[in-house]
Amino acid sequence: MDIRLTVNGTEHALSVDVRTTLLDALRERLELTGTKKGCDLGQCGACTVLMDGRRVLACFTLAVAAEGAAITTIEGLAGDDEPLHPMQQAFLENDAYQCGYCTPGQIMSAIACVQEGYAETDEQIREYMSGNLCRCAAYPKIVAAIRQARPLLENR
Amino acid sequence: MPDGTQTMIGQPALRIDGRAKLTGRARYASDEVVPNPAHAFLVTSSIARGRIRGFHLDQARAVPGVLDILTHENVGGEAEKPKPMAGGDTTSTLESDRVWHDGQIIAVVVADSFEAAREAAHKVRVDYEAERPSATFGSPGAEEEVRKAGEHKDYHVGDAEAAFAAAPFKVDARYGTPTQHHNPIELFTTTCVWNGSKLTVYEPSQFVYGLRGNLAQQLHIEPGDIHVISRYVGGAFGSRGGITARTAWIAIAARRLGRPVRLVPTRDQGFTIVTYRAETRHHIQLGATSDGRLTALRHEGWEVTSRPSQYNVSGTETTARVYACPNILTKVNIVHADRNTPGFMRAPPETPYMFPLEVAMDELAVALGMDPVELRRVNDTMRDPATGLEYSSRSLMECYDQAGARFGWKSRDPAPRSMRDGDWLVGWGCASAAYPANIGPAAVRVTLTPEGRARVQIAAHDIGTGAYTVLAITAAERLGLPIEHVTVELGGSELPAAGLAAGSSHTAGICNAVAKACEEIRQKLALAAVVTNDGALSGQDASALVLREGALRSPAGAKEDLRAALSRVTGGVLEVYAENIPQGLPRESIGKAYAGQMSMSRGHSRQDATTYTFGAQFVEVRVHSRTGEVRVPRAVGAFAAGTIVNPLTAHSQCIGGMIWGIGAALHEATEIDPNAARYVNDNLSEYLIPVNADVPQVEAILVPERDDRVNPLGIKGLGEIGIVGMNAAVCNAVWHATGRRIRELPIRIEDLL
Numbered sequence: 002m003d004i005r006l007t008v009n010g011t012e013h014a015l016s017v018d019v020r021t022t023l024l025d026a027l028r029e030r031l032e033l034t035g036t037k038k039g040c041d042l043g044q045c046g047a048c049t050v051l052m053d054g055r056r057v058l059a060c061f062t063l064a065v066a067a068e069g070a071a072i073t074t075i076e077g078l079a080g081d082d083e084p085l086h087p088m089q090q091a092f093l094e095n096d097a098y099q100c101g102y103c104t105p106g107q108i109m110s111a112i113a114c115v116q117e118g119y120a121e122t123d124e125q126i127r128e129y130m131s132g133n134l135c136r137c138a139a140y141p142k143i144v145a146a147i148r149q150a151r152p153l154l155e156n157r
Numbered sequence: 158m159p160d161g162t163q164t165m166i167g168q169p170a171l172r173i174d175g176r177a178k179l180t181g182r183a184r185y186a187s188d189e190v191v192p193n194p195a196h197a198f199l200v201t202s203s204i205a206r207g208r209i210r211g212f213h214l215d216q217a218r219a220v221p222g223v224l225d226i227l228t229h230e231n232v233g234g235e236a237e238k239p240k241p242m243a244g245g246d247t248t249s250t251l252e253s254d255r256v257w258h259d260g261q262i263i264a265v266v267v268a269d270s271f272e273a274a275r276e277a278a279h280k281v282r283v284d285y286e287a288e289r290p291s292a293t294f295g296s297p298g299a300e301e302e303v304r305k306a307g308e309h310k311d312y313h314v315g316d317a318e319a320a321f322a323a324a325p326f327k328v329d330a331r332y333g334t335p336t337q338h339h340n341p342i343e344l345f346t347t348t349c350v351w352n353g354s355k356l357t358v359y360e361p362s363q364f365v366y367g368l369r370g371n372l373a374q375q376l377h378i379e380p381g382d383i384h385v386i387s388r389y390v391g392g393a394f395g396s397r398g399g400i401t402a403r404t405a406w407i408a409i410a411a412r413r414l415g416r417p418v419r420l421v422p423t424r425d426q427g428f429t430i431v432t433y434r435a436e437t438r439h440h441i442q443l444g445a446t447s448d449g450r451l452t453a454l455r456h457e458g459w460e461v462t463s464r465p466s467q468y469n470v471s472g473t474e475t476t477a478r479v480y481a482c483p484n485i486l487t488k489v490n491i492v493h494a495d496r497n498t499p500g501f502m503r504a505p506p507e508t509p510y511m512f513p514l515e516v517a518m519d520e521l522a523v524a525l526g527m528d529p530v531e532l533r534r535v536n537d538t539m540r541d542p543a544t545g546l547e548y549s550s551r552s553l554m555e556c557y558d559q560a561g562a563r564f565g566w567k568s569r570d571p572a573p574r575s576m577r578d579g580d581w582l583v584g585w586g587c588a589s590a591a592y593p594a595n596i597g598p599a600a601v602r603v604t605l606t607p608e609g610r611a612r613v614q615i616a617a618h619d620i621g622t623g624a625y626t627v628l629a630i631t632a633a634e635r636l637g638l639p640i641e642h643v644t645v646e647l648g649g650s651e652l653p654a655a656g657l658a659a660g661s662s663h664t665a666g667i668c669n670a671v672a673k674a675c676e677e678i679r680q681k682l683a684l685a686a687v688v689t690n691d692g693a694l695s696g697q698d699a700s701a702l703v704l705r706e707g708a709l710r711s712p713a714g715a716k717e718d719l720r721a722a723l724s725r726v727t728g729g730v731l732e733v734y735a736e737n738i739p740q741g742l743p744r745e746s747i748g749k750a751y752a753g754q755m756s757m758s759r760g761h762s763r764q765d766a767t768t769y770t771f772g773a774q775f776v777e778v779r780v781h782s783r784t785g786e787v788r789v790p791r792a793v794g795a796f797a798a799g800t801i802v803n804p805l806t807a808h809s810q811c812i813g814g815m816i817w818g819i820g821a822a823l824h825e826a827t828e829i830d831p832n833a834a835r836y837v838n839d840n841l842s843e844y845l846i847p848v849n850a851d852v853p854q855v856e857a858i859l860v861p862e863r864d865d866r867v868n869p870l871g872i873k874g875l876g877e878i879g880i881v882g883m884n885a886a887v888c889n890a891v892w893h894a895t896g897r898r899i900r901e902l903p904i905r906i907e908d909l910l
Contacts, residue, residue: 020272029271034188035181037391039342040424044841047342075181089179093171096809100621101178102185102343102391123853131848134841136342136392137621138816139809140849 004068008033009077015064023067024048024059027074035075035105039134046133049106049113050074056113075105078112087157088112091150092143099137107133111147115154120147164705165634166870169805173645174389174625183389186359187346187421194348195224197407197420198274200264200281201429202256205290205834206495209254209263213282217266220280222273227265227410229253236405237375242367242398242657242755243308244468247498250402256285257464258497259835260429265406267418290495290834293336293461294438301459304489309471312543315484317442320453324444328520332441332513333901334884335826336461336836337434338427339502340844343391345427347404348419349411355382356408362387362648363398363618364657369650370753371400376408380753388648393620395501398659401431425839428827432500435461435468439513444484449527449535451482458510459490463498467491472510474761478769479514479591481538495834501659503817504877507592508884512821515588515885516900519892529587529889530557530566541767549766550864550873552797553589556773559858560795561587564775573896581779584894588882590772590796593760594864594873596739597656597663598746599670603632604732605678607720609707610642617647617667618658622876623806624667630802631668631870635675637704637719653734654750661770661874662757666737668802669870674735679704681733685725686717692725693717739868740765766866770873772796774815774886780894785909787891789819791854792883797862799873804859807875811857814879819855820847821880822887826903 006013006023008031015030024041027033027050039047041060048059051073078086085093088108098104110133114120119129126144135143177183184190202209214226229251241247248257256263264281268274291298321327341361348359356378362368365385373380390397403420411418422430437460444453456476462468473487502508522529537554540547561567569585570576576583601615613632619625629643636643646652655667683699686692686709693715694702702709708716723731736747739758746756760768776792794815801807824845828837838844857879864871884902891909892898899908 018270018272021270025271028188032190033181034184034190037185037342038187038344038421039391040841042424042840042842044424045342075179079180081182085176085179092179093175096172096805098178098621099623099806099809099813100341100343100390100392101174101183102341102389104178105181108179127849127853131850134342134846134848136340136394136846137809138813138820138847138852140816140847140852141812141855142809143849 002065004065006064006067006072008072009074017064019065021064022060023062023064026064027059033074033076037102037105039103046110047103047106049109049133051109051113054116056110075108087153088150091146095142095146095149097139097142097146099139103133103135107135107143112154114147115151120151123148165630166800166802167804170626170630170640170803172623172626172806173629173640174619185343185389185391186361186387187348187419189348189359191348191350191417194417194419195267195269195414196271196274197410197418198266198278199262199422199426200266200278201426202259202261202263204256204285204287205259207256207285207287209256210284210286212264216280217277220273220277222269223266223277224269225267225410225413227251227406232409235409239375239400239402240371241498244462244466244498246465248463248465251406258429258495259833260426262402262430265410267410267414292829292831292834293436293494294459294492296494296831300493301490304469304471304491309469309474312477312485312487314543317453317455317484317486320484321442321444321455324452325447326445326521326524328441328443328517328524330441330517330520330900332439332516334437334509334512335902336436336829337502337825338827338844339394339396340841340846341392341394341396344421344424345431346421347407348417349408350417351411357384357386358404359386360404361390361397363393363620363659365616365648365650366654366750367657367753367755368400372404375405385650387618390618390620394503395505395659396431398501398657403430424841428836428839429497432498434502435499437509441513441517443517443521445521445525449525449532451480451536453484454482455486456514457488459492461492461494461496463496464493466498468499470506472506475507475591476510476514478541478543478761478767479589480536482542485543504592504881507881508821511591511882512884512902515882516888519889520898528571530561533557533589544767546767549768549866550799550862551769551771552860552862553771555860556771556795556797559860560773560775560793563856563858564793566775573893580782582782582894584778584780584890586886586890586893587773587775588885588889590774590878590881592661592770592878592881594768594770594867595660595662595757595759596665596868597757598738598742598750599655599666600653600736600747601670601674602653602732602734603671603674603678604730605636605723606730607723609638609719611636611638612644613671614646614652615655615667616650616652617655617663619647620658622663622810623803624663626806627664627668627802628671631671632675635672636678637706656750656757657755660757661876664802665868665872665874668872669868670735670737672870673737674733677733677735678731681726681731682709682722686722689725768867768873770796770798770875770878772878774882776886776890778887778890778894780891780909785906787823787904789852789887792819793856794879795858795860796875796878797860798875798878799862799864799867800871801859802872807859808857810876811879812855814877815855815857815883816847816852817880818883819852819887821902822884823903
């Protein structure tokens with residue numbers, strides 16, 4: 002099926018199997034491999050991207066259903082020579098990651114968490130970030146990073 | 158090397174690979190872009206024991222886009238079985254019609270697209286000759302044998318049986334720990350690309366040379382014809398140490414097709430196509446005097462393994478030497494069942510074996526009416542009770558004192574059920590952590606340019622541990638450069654060999670190798686600078702010169718900038734290759750690393766001293782008095798691991814390990830269908846791991862410790878220590894909250910109702 006996907010502000014025309022997930026389209030077709038496959042079952046959160054500003058699981062979204070939406074992936078937050086997005090910078094400074102594999106999903110989810118207004122307290126952050134598993138267990142530092150980045154995001 | 162030069166080692170540094178990971182540019186194995194890959198999907202067995210009578214492949218072949226289907230019938234003879242790192246033999250896959258366990262790879266479907274491969278794999282029909290499988294301990298047909306000493310030792314010191322019989326205070330109890338799976342978030346992917354006779358393998362690995370050497374043996378090709386690439390690894394925890402069966406079949410699929418093949422297995426397949434932590438059982442007997450001194454320690458363990466494997470972790474090698482005790486007896490048994498072969502998983506021996514010891518110590522403290530911390534103090538020792546050797550350093554009680562003070566242990570009421578907060582029963586528990594300070598051989602190439610840039614090339618592995626950064630820190634310090642001026646290349650078999658990134662050995666192995674190479678650079682520059690007639694350092698003592706802030710400097714302040722110093726030895730760049738062979742290992746151990754064989758100097762196998770990392774864990778639990786729900790509002794751990802190269806990433810490692818320990822106590826267990834010998838909860842929503850809401854406050858203290866004997870840089874390693882003992886600390890806290898002594902993990906609500 003021929004579709005057009007708008008990812009990080011760029012429109013891509015591609016032909017996909019109707020069963021192709023947004024995750025596989027990003028990774029296998031557009032070489033945007035920052036979005037990760039951790040379970041392909043909507044259980045781990047590693048594939049979290051923003052669709053029209055909302056956080057969605059790319060493994061649970063068919064590519065054909067993403068047509069017409071503005072999709073933001075981790076690659077869309079900071080270009081090669083640009084400063085990091087405040088959430089990325091906060092993850093860096095707080096060492097809020099180890100292996101880094103769940104990290105793109107954590108960051109996309111964290112940005113949405115702030116924008117949803119669910120980052121007011123540490124307890125709220127923990128609850129609304131619990132859909133993103135981190136097997137290295139950087140959780141306390143992820144909370145600290147979101148707490149640090151929140152005011153910067155609110156003022157953006 | 159001259160003293161007093163350490164300025165960067167021990168200072169927190171942000172990860173140098175941070176930007177790549179945070180922007181999505183870091184290429185994990187399945188992210189590497191290869192031309193026009195075909196996609197593989199595994200077919201796994203739906204029985205746990207028996208033989209394959211035949212395949213029905215017509216429906217699968219009819220799926221548009223299907224290119225090939227590999228089974229034992231068409232490729233069985235093309236590869237040898239992979240050789241596991243430990244335990245001798247293992248189960249087979251496509252080599253024959255034999256089925257050893259549920260979920261065994263029995264066919265590989267290759268297609269133009271992932272979707273087509275998946276559809277076709279589900280259309281493969283298999284006729285089996287099924288036999289009744291044995292699932293685990295106590296299953297009919299499971300075979301128990303006493304583990305023979307080989308890879309692991311038993312300890313017989315004094316007369317533990319008589320001492321136990323005579324002891325006025327005793328603990329005599331049985332414990333159990335469950336099956337667990339590593340579940341790193343990155344799946345167990347493999348991508349193979351042939352270029353003529355040369356094979357490139359992209360696979361997340363903790364040992365790229367191990368993967369290369371073993372794959373070469375399996376496929377009967379030259380190791381030099383294989384290039385393994387694993388620049389970033391999405392979590393490992395032991396699961397990516399040894400080669401597994403999938404790699405050879407994907408290589409063969411790519412060779413048959415003349416096209417790159419990529420495998421991204423499913424999450425549930427990850428439960429059966431790689432290793433796991435086997436369930437264990439324990440019998441502990443402790444005897445003590447009325448003032449708490451141990452007089453007898455007996456620890457017998459039982460571990461499950463596959464039918465052909467002798468794999469076991471024998472954590473009695475640690476439990477025999479944590480406390481002073483004149484009479485020690487240990488024994489380990491293995492139980493063969495129709496299961497996949499287990500393997501290393503974070504603190505493989507200590508996580509399951511320190512649990513019973515540390516719960517038993519808590520039980521002994523209760524029997525004696527003693528504070529559990531004081532019981533550890535009474536039995537602290539600077540001499541290894543199992544061998545009589547000295548500990549090279551041991552700061553167990555400093556860890557208890559610092560963590561205990563931070564936790565507020567002093568205000569604990571020792572009586573169980575005494576610290577209630579409304580409907581919540583509050584409990585405080587503690588436990589010791591111990592892990593051997595291991596180290597492997599490593600080679601490295603360090604290149605220094607006149608512009609003051611350095612490059613470190615080493616086949617090390619950054620599995621989230623911060624290896625990129627500790628390598629850069631070590632080179633920067635020893636060459637006198639800013640960290641930003643050091644680049645690090647790792648994770649590829651084109652680089653000088655480093656051993657396995659496991660067993661808390663990697664930082665010690667690779668950083669000591671870098672320090673050695675940098676010392677050779679310093680010596681070359683210093684010797685050239687002092688023998689010349691015209692330089693600022695002419696005639697100086699070469700051994701006293703150091704590289705600092707972009708110059709070669711004497712203690713008195715004379716200096717020569719790097720460009721000038723370098724120009725005396727080279728018109729270009731200075732490149733040094735160095736090998737570090739740890740004390741106690743033969744010179745050939747570096748050759749073994751190149752050949753892909755593991756060799757490691759272990760903290761309990763040295764002849765000169767016992768080298769161990771110690772720690773103390775404190776935890777608060779809250780158990781709801783009516784529902785039995787258990788929460789862990791806070792935990793404090795303290796760890797003394799010698800030199801800490803990067804306290805920032807070390808701290809992350811420690812809290813990560815502690816959270817793993819909380820998961821081991823309360824969440825993690827792979828459930829096994831006793832009739833089918835099948836893992837039931839093989840996904841991330843039913844295999845419970847801690848999530849953010851489960852761990853509000855976890856603090857780790859890095860206790861300063863200097864160890865001049867363990868290795869030149871004094872690094873004892875801390876990837877594993879954070880998990881050790883935490884399961885027992887939680888269990889002990891649950892006893893304190895509820896008065897219930899749970900001896901089988903994980904602790905569930907039903908245990909507390």
